[in-house]
Amino acid sequence: MGVLPKQWLTDPSWIQARLLQLVQNLGLAIELVLVLALTYLVLVVIGERRTLWMVQGFIVLMVAVTLAQNLGLKVLGFVLDKITIGCAIAMAINLQSEVRRFLEQLGRGKIASLFQSSHAPPPRSDSITDEIVEAIKQLSQNRIGALLILETNEPIDERDFSVPGVRLNAEISKELLQTIFQTSTLLHDGAVWVRASRILSAGVILPLSERMASRQLGTRHRAAMGITERVENCICVVVSEETGSISLAERGTLNRPLTSSKLKELLEARLSNTVDREVVAPNLRSLGRRIGSQGGAAIARLLRLTSSASSNKK
Structure with a gap:
């Protein structure tokens, strides 16, 4: 068994800091789960290949904005934030029917029906x-x-x-x-x-x-x-x-x-291989792995950029 640090007995503020950090990590995990569920919901409502690519690109933009802001890249974060807002407006215009269906079902309280695709099975x-x-x-x-x-x-x-x-x-x-x-x-x-x-x-x-x-x-x-x-x-x-x-x-x-x-x-x-192209929304596990891999790659690239920038300054 490991020995408990002396801060447990001598420094109550250390305990409070650790508890606060634990709460923050738990909140971040809950937030990630909610974002993942919302993303899956959007994919189910849309259910069309080229539109899904557009949504995935928008998610990558949001992840890039969050990373840039957390890493203190103010100019890059500002530019990406404005691009994301413009893309959100363009998507809202392009996906009018999907957005209208989402808001109607949400207003009626039919949350469960949002997870059911409205697209009929593709013809043979x-x-x-x-x-x-x-x-x-x-x-x-x-x-x-x-x-x-x-x-x-x-x-x-x-x-x-x-x-x-x-x-x-x-x-x-x-x-x-x-x-x-x-x-x-x-x-x-x-x-x-x-x-x-x-x-x-x-x-x-x-x-x-x-x-x-x-x-x-x-x-x-x-x-x-x-x-x-x-x-x-x-x-x-x-x-x-x-x-x-x-x-x-x-x-x-x-x-x-x-x-x-x-x-x-x-x-x-x-x-024969191209007609049946109606997209079935991926399951939550595969979607999580995909977002996790893309997010990890983006984080690694940003970390390399920041480390190279700091080394150049030195």
Whole structure:
């Protein structure tokens, strides 16, 4: 057994200091647990991959602000604090529906329902493929031109498009696809941008391919080749307005002409791993490990910076 320090008997202030330190450490632990629970709650309410990345980046900013203030880095802390406030306002504007749902449930006292995701189970990849193939088949039979750009792995950056188009964010269906490409609509000339099971935008203008072999083709085919030359993680489905033939563009190469059954086979092979991308919120343990590892790495970097700064001063 260890020997108790003499301060226990001779210095009551030492005992008070130790008790105060213990209370502070306990309060910090409770605060971390509450922040972790609040973060998990936000992830469940949002439940969408790209938005989750934005939330994770905001959490990293808050951790950086806290560390900078605790380490006495006043200028860095001030700058990061202002950036965090601006990001919070931008997120509140971008996540209006999620924030409204959160406040409604909180106001009604339905705290438990906040931990239940409002998103329905993602549709199966084969059902999405069937919707696309059926729409393309009908458009081909009626000789209605169409152009679809489908993500395969990572999300596409809008800056790769010439014009982003009109935002829709609608569940994909053969009826909606056929309606968009009707010549009487305002969006039929552009491409439809599809991510997983949703139509993000319509009327998207894509960059044209400059390859000499593609000049014999129509504008839709050159646009399909152009975007797949620039972006690897996408494929394009094209329906010719003149002949009704179906083509599939990938990595700047056209596979044509295709039957509807062959198109379905190719789409199933390329979209089977990307359609079911609705995010399930991570469990609390894995979330805690992730935040802990990121926070530890950030602390280590800041400590190295401060130690190097102090050594330079010496």
